[in-house]
Amino acid sequence: MSGDVRRQPAEKPSTPVVAPTSPAVPERMATMMDVAKLAGVSHQTVSRVLNDQAKVSPQTRTRVLDAMRQLDYQPNSAARALVTRRSKTLGLVTFDTTLFGPASMVYGIEQAARDAGYFVSIASIRTLSRRAVLDAIGQLRLQSVEGIVAIVPKDSAVVALSAVPPGIALVGVGVGGGADVPMVGVDNVVGAALATRHLLSLGHKTVHHISGPPGWPEARERATGWREALTAYAAPAPPVLVGDWSARSGYLAAQRLAGDPTVTAVFCANDQMALGALRALHEVGRRVPADVSVVGFDDVPEGPYLIPPLTTVQQDFAEVGRRSLALLMEQIATGARPHRQIHLTPQLKVRDSSARAVA
Amino acid sequence: MSGDVRRQPAEKPSTPVVAPTSPAVPERMATMMDVAKLAGVSHQTVSRVLNDQAKVSPQTRTRVLDAMRQLDYQPNSAARALVTRRSKTLGLVTFDTTLFGPASMVYGIEQAARDAGYFVSIASIRTLSRRAVLDAIGQLRLQSVEGIVAIVPKDSAVVALSAVPPGIALVGVGVGGGADVPMVGVDNVVGAALATRHLLSLGHKTVHHISGPPGWPEARERATGWREALTAYAAPAPPVLVGDWSARSGYLAAQRLAGDPTVTAVFCANDQMALGALRALHEVGRRVPADVSVVGFDDVPEGPYLIPPLTTVQQDFAEVGRRSLALLMEQIATGARPHRQIHLTPQLKVRDSSARAVA
DNA sequence: CGATGGGATGTGAGCGTTAACACTATGCCC
């Protein structure tokens, strides 16, 4: 049972926002008919000019174009969508756009969509719950989007993607390989392994890991990459400290490591946590990188200006956006939803926070 | 000119994205007619149920609702928009959604819009040029948005807002008081004064300022607030160091201040630059806050975990979003565009990066 | 007991566009 077709009422914002009850009469815009009349042609000819179909004589085309300009004519997208059954709109479901990762992807996707002639309608969600994702999808369906890009990098949210009817193209971003939806994402296993091997190759006996929270594919994958690299180097795998992506959690986790003098290298699952870790180490007087090396993941713009500049794993978010869009367009064109998974290879950015282990 | 504010866009998409040329035939969805037939009523009754109009008997309503569920009926928004002349869609023009400020506002606005039953279509722009803004507005007009929220905090972009035809509601966010569009924003003058007075009241003889780039209303206003506070305390106003909002520019600017032992307090126009400044001071061994106090602006989530935790000016971005939306809804309801300016008062968040001046 | 009223429902038109097809003129061929 999918419940209500209609929308939820407002929760109650501190500034009550209400939709206008008595909308001002929208002034009539010029229609295709008006343009046709002014240009002395039929509306169909106007339509032909608009859609650049060949069979229009140059002088007619000019006359029509002039008329359009004169009337400031804007084609009515609703009418067009009604008859063509294509909205030229993509939906974007995204979690907390305030975070660097999602924000960058939104940006990348939006740019790519625009280049492809698509509009982008956004539905950001407060929590990565199944319910929230379903609501967002419902809202986007109401707008008859042709496709949906879902940036919902948490298991509980990913499962909700199966609710997207097959008629709508779908791409999951950063949703991990487990989901049975087409997806695009950075290869987190490789990225984490890159970071870990980098530290091991600097002579560290082992590498500690501050991971992302449980239930996040990216957290899991990064932990996997870390573990694999340790195994490859036959290094012992210390217990994972679980964070929640926030600087605060990195700080707290690192406080627990900071007291242990055998800890010389820490790989954090994102840059925010690494930032927190830097602070925790600094507080107890452990120097980075002299005493402890720290590596992050994401490459936030501030990375080079942290104390010290952060070694991290760089993801090409713009490319993720483009790939997602390409995958979506492919689905729209073919009408099928191939079980395709695209993994982008991240790069290690070595800065000052990682250094050779002291003997 | 101090260079780029933005992160570099990939110059040439390695994955070319093209709109599908041969769209798969979209399968027919259930229409209101289908629902009506199944429920044994007229399409008009279905419409009444959908729009909650009173005059439907409970049992009819139930039957219709059942039929809808059974057919997984989705009202066709294009058809509705066509006849009502209302798209229930808002446009969002925004600059680099990767930055914390814009991203937070987008988030706030989207939430508020959704609560008000509006869809949000986003048009992010690569540069804050007149041209880019015009393009974005054009694109949104094509979608017949009922209103536009423009987060374009630069003069060159603000001027383009006059191109929005009066029939479309419009709100500028962070566009400064100079523009003749309705606007919502944080009171930057007050915020900057708050920060500066805080430093002066701690006994600093004066406060240095690393400002945002020229042509940005917010940069100008923050500089004004800073200057006013200095005047109020009869403190000398040192020359302004101009940054570009980036951590890098804060770093470079602070390097120039760091050598001067008379510098004991620095107010940075945003947190990124403050972060860069922290690093520059650290590099030359000037301790914060023991030797130099630093205050930022924005209150990014990482602030409390910088070295040291950053004193800053907090803005309520969510509230900005809600207010923008309320202002937009008001315009839509009345059909007028009042010259209203809403300034929200920011708050000082005192953390460890600011301290009493040593005698 | 017919008139009145209002609650519940149905009918028809039209929103602005594109698709399908019909039409006209022109040019070219045999």
Added chain:
DNA sequence: GGGCATAGTGTTAACGCTCACATCCCATCG
């Protein structure tokens, strides 16, 4: 000169919905 392609244009019918109005039924009242 008839046939036929083809370029250029027009006509008509949807698309799925809401609005204005018409209709029906039953209760109530003078």
